Amino acid sequence: MPATPAWPPRSAPRLFVPPPLAAGARVRIEGNAAHYLARVMRAQAGDVVILCDDATGEWAARVAEVGKRDVVLEVAERLRPREAVPDLWLVPALLKKDRFDLVLEKATELGTARIQPLVTRRCVADKLNLERARAITVEAAEQCARTALPELAAPVSLDALLAGWPEDRALFFADEQGGEPAAAAFAAHSGPAAILTGPEGGFDEAERARIRANSAARPIGLGPRILRGETAALAALAVWMAAAGDW
Structure with missing residues (x-):
């Protein structure tokens, strides 16, 4: 019986985006980050991307659309809260x-x-x-x-x-x-x-x-x-x- 794939995949690309993130939100990625996802990582609809907003924590998102100059992601679920750091x-x-x-x-x-x-x-x-x-x-x-x-x-x-x-x-x-x-x-x-x-x-x-x-x-x-x-x-x-x- 094949092993269940890890969720989210360890190889999923990671990006910081402006806050706030929330389940179900759609996030439009533009500029260098969009180029990275679309041209370097060759992201396709359904692929997983890890998002962080430096406020609410880390989220798993799926690629919804890949355009010429942007990539649209749909946030699926929060994976962990923002980490605590010493003052x-x-x-x-x-x-x-x-x-x-x-x-x-x-x-x-x-x-x-x-x-x-x-x-x-x-x-x-x-x-x-x-x-x-x-x-x-x-x-x-x-x-x-x-x-x-x-x-x-x-x-x-x-x-x-x-x-x-x-x-x-x-x-x-x-x-x-x-x-x-x-x-x-x-x-x-x-x-x-x-x-x-x-x-x-x-x-x-x-x-x-x-x-x-x-x-x-x-x-x-x-x-x-x-x-x-x-x-x-x-x-x-x-x-x-x-x-x-x-x-």
């Missing part, structure tokens, strides 16, 4: 484009709730294409079966960040000059938090002093080795997730 922000200084792309991608995979890019004096970049950055986070979430996207904020200066920092959110500052070991600091903390990491050239002395003067700042060390900006951000995030029991 952790990542505040990485801007890096060279390819390195910051890596931070965006892997921070999404690891489950940070919010990414707040930062501009410091030694940053080699001071701008970020938010539309492109958002596309990177969405693609990473789709590839890793995430049901939640990180909130992505526009870059801000260090002064603006510190001036508006919420007092109830701990700001773990990855200081290359050292601090409390990150694993111990994270394990001892409960409540909202953020991790602040620097650019390729590190923070200058004035910036370091301003950060340490903030009442929410908690300097941490990331081990005996000097880490590149992208490595520091992702290593710290991984340690946090382990300490939070998210792994």
Whole structure:
């Protein structure tokens, strides 16, 4: 007797779409996503597509129509709710484009709730294409079966960040000059938090002093080795997730 096919198929393509999704709703897919479904995946009527809306969770849908420039899907059923993620922000200084792309991608995979890019004096970049950055986070979430996207904020200066920092959110500052070991600091903390990491050239002395003067700042060390900006951000995030029991 043949085995019953898995529902939904593990090979079904995944897409994020605007909320809200609901059983019976019809969703029109256009642009690059429609091209992907129709031309790359060669979707046909009846095929299954997994949809997420970053609000209600993950849904199975079936292809209803395949047009020249769009694909219409009919939502069948919800598979799981939007996943819970720890209340952790990542505040990485801007890096060279390819390195910051890596931070965006892997921070999404690891489950940070919010990414707040930062501009410091030694940053080699001071701008970020938010539309492109958002596309990177969405693609990473789709590839890793995430049901939640990180909130992505526009870059801000260090002064603006510190001036508006919420007092109830701990700001773990990855200081290359050292601090409390990150694993111990994270394990001892409960409540909202953020991790602040620097650019390729590190923070200058004035910036370091301003950060340490903030009442929410908690300097941490990331081990005996000097880490590149992208490595520091992702290593710290991984340690946090382990300490939070998210792994």
